[in-house]
Amino acid sequence: MIQVSNLSFSYTNQPFISGMNFSVAPGEIFGFLGPSGAGKSTLQKILIGMLRSYQGSAMVNGIECRSRTKKFYEEIGVDFEFSTMYEKLTARENLLFFSSLYEKKPRPFRELLERVGLEGDADKRVADYSKGMKSRLNFIKALLHDPVLLCLDEPTSGLDPVGSRVMKDMILEEKAKGKTILLTTHNMQDAAELCDRVAFIVGGRICALDSPHSLILSRGAATVTYTWLENGEQSASCPLGRISSDERLKALIAGNRLQSIHSSEPTLDEIFVEITGRELEYKISDNLKPKFIRNVE
Ligand SMILES: Nc1ncnc2c1ncn2[C@@H]1O[C@H](COP(=O)(O)OP(=O)(O)OP(=O)(O)O)[C@@H](O)[C@H]1O
Ligand SMILES: [Mg+2]
Numbered sequence: 060m061i062q063v064s065n066l067s068f069s070y071t072n073q074p075f076i077s078g079m080n081f082s083v084a085p086g087e088i089f090g091f092l093g094p095s096g097a098g099k100s101t102l103q104k105i106l107i108g109m110l111r112s113y114q115g116s117a118m119v120n121g122i123e124c125r126s127r128t129k130k131f132y133e134e135i136g137v138d139f140e141f142s143t144m145y146e147k148l149t150a151r152e153n154l155l156f157f158s159s160l161y162e163k164k165p166r167p168f169r170e171l172l173e174r175v176g177l178e179g180d181a182d183k184r185v186a187d188y189s190k191g192m193k194s195r196l197n198f199i200k201a202l203l204h205d206p207v208l209l210c211l212d213e214p215t216s217g218l219d220p221v222g223s224r225v226m227k228d229m230i231l232e233e234k235a236k237g238k239t240i241l242l243t244t245h246n247m248q249d250a251a252e253l254c255d256r257v258a259f260i261v262g263g264r265i266c267a268l269d270s271p272h273s274l275i276l277s278r279g280a281a282t283v284t285y286t287w288l289e290n291g292e293q294s295a296s297c298p299l300g301r302i303s304s305d306e307r308l309k310a311l312i313a314g315n316r317l318q319s320i321h322s323s324e325p326t327l328d329e330i331f332v333e334i335t336g337r338e339l340e341y342k343i344s345d346n347l348k349p350k351f352i353r354n355v356e
Contacts, residue, residue: 060085060208060239061106065115068105068263076101076263079115083241083256085207088234090250090257090271091243092327094335098263099243100140103210106241107137120208133161136201140212140243142193143200146186150177150196153185154203161204171199175225190217198226202233209233209240215249227253247327251275257327259334267334271327278325278333285320287311292318 061083068076076098083089091099104110105117108127117124122131144153151168158165172178175195185193194217201209211230215223230253234240244250250257251271259267267274281299285308286292297305299322311317 060087060120061089061241062118063106063116066105066113066117067115068101068110068113070101074263076105076113079265081258081265081268083239085239086234086237087255088230088240088242088253090254091241091260092245092247092250092257092331093260095245097260097335099260100212101263102260103137103212103241103243107135107210108132133163133204134207136204136206136209138198138201138209138211138214142185142197144185144193144196147184149182149184150188151181153196154200157200158203163204165203166205171202174229175199176222191219191222194218195222195226198229202229207238209238211240212243213245214242215244215246223249247331251327259331261335267330274330275324275327278330281322281324283308283320283322285311286318287316288318 061081063079063081066076066079067074079102091102093099101110105113105124106119108119108124108131111125111127113125119127120131120134124131144150145156148156150172154165154168154171158168168181169178172181175198177192177195177199180188180192185196188196194214198211198214201211209230214230215226218226227249230240230242242250242253254271256268256270257274258265269277282296283299283302284294284296286294295307297308302308
């Protein structure tokens with residue numbers, strides 16, 4: 060569906076995106092991950108034919124993006140990073156307008172609005188929508204003409220956990236129908252759950268590309284942590300691959316003395332920090348985390 064070779068692009072005379080090569084198969088969910096300002100949205104804009112002064116090749120659905128014509132957009136649905144709705148129009152009027160830009164018959168508005176919980180607000184002006192409502196409307200706009208490729212730039216940002224779950228389920232339904240999906244996100248849990256493969260982009264370059272599972276396995280062994288009672292609760296850890304030689308663990312198992320045991324792998328969050336060298340933006344430093352409030356009888 061997508062083939063990028065030797066792609067370079069610059070907004071100024073300094074090179075920005077450089078030497079990019081990757082391809083995305085039909086039916087794949089492909090994630091763009093990376094720190095703010097890394098070039099993820101820029102890359103999406105190249106792939107949807109908005110930025111055409113690039114060097115190298117970017118083929119999407121058999122068409123070189125710089126030579127796209129109007130027909131190119133019949134098969135591409137874009138959920139931009141920021142709302143692209145006409146604020147003075149209602150949600151329904153916006154959907155009517157955007158669907159009129161395509162030759163294809165639109166998907167039924169009611170069904171889409173219902174799915175994202177906006178059926179009751181369809182006749183409200185978008186200016187009066189909350190951030191999460193705008194995100195949901197922006198998302199269904201991308202699905203209106205049932206395109207084969209969806210480009211979703213941070214679709215779940217600003218959504219509550221229920222809204223985010225609905226959107227993720229809808230993304231998986233599109234994949235099940237054979238659609239290809241480009242997903243940019245800062246949420247590593249979403250990326251690990253949804254993406255077949257992810258590309259980490261840092262400073263306009265791809266610095267890692269693989270399935271989340273392979274990245275996790277390649278970046279460190281899973282660890283087993285176990286606890287037992289001995290003058291209070293004690294705990295210890297050992298690498299998963301070496302549990303058979305952990306004498307203490309063997310003795311605790313033989314004596315049925317284990318209190319708990321669990322294994323944990325590095326998370327995509329940790330891999331993000333390791334690859335990009337930066338902390339995730341949404342992480343709060345430990346001393347700022349709210350303390351749990353306990354009811355004291
Ligand atoms: N139209 C533009 N003209 C000049 N520079 C731009 C333009 N759009 C983006 N840039 C610059 O290109 C760089 C990459 O921006 P881009 O929006 O692609 O980052 P991003 O990875 O999507 O970041 P974020 O995660 O914050 O959305 C930034 O330094 C940005 O300032
Ligand atoms: Mg962006």
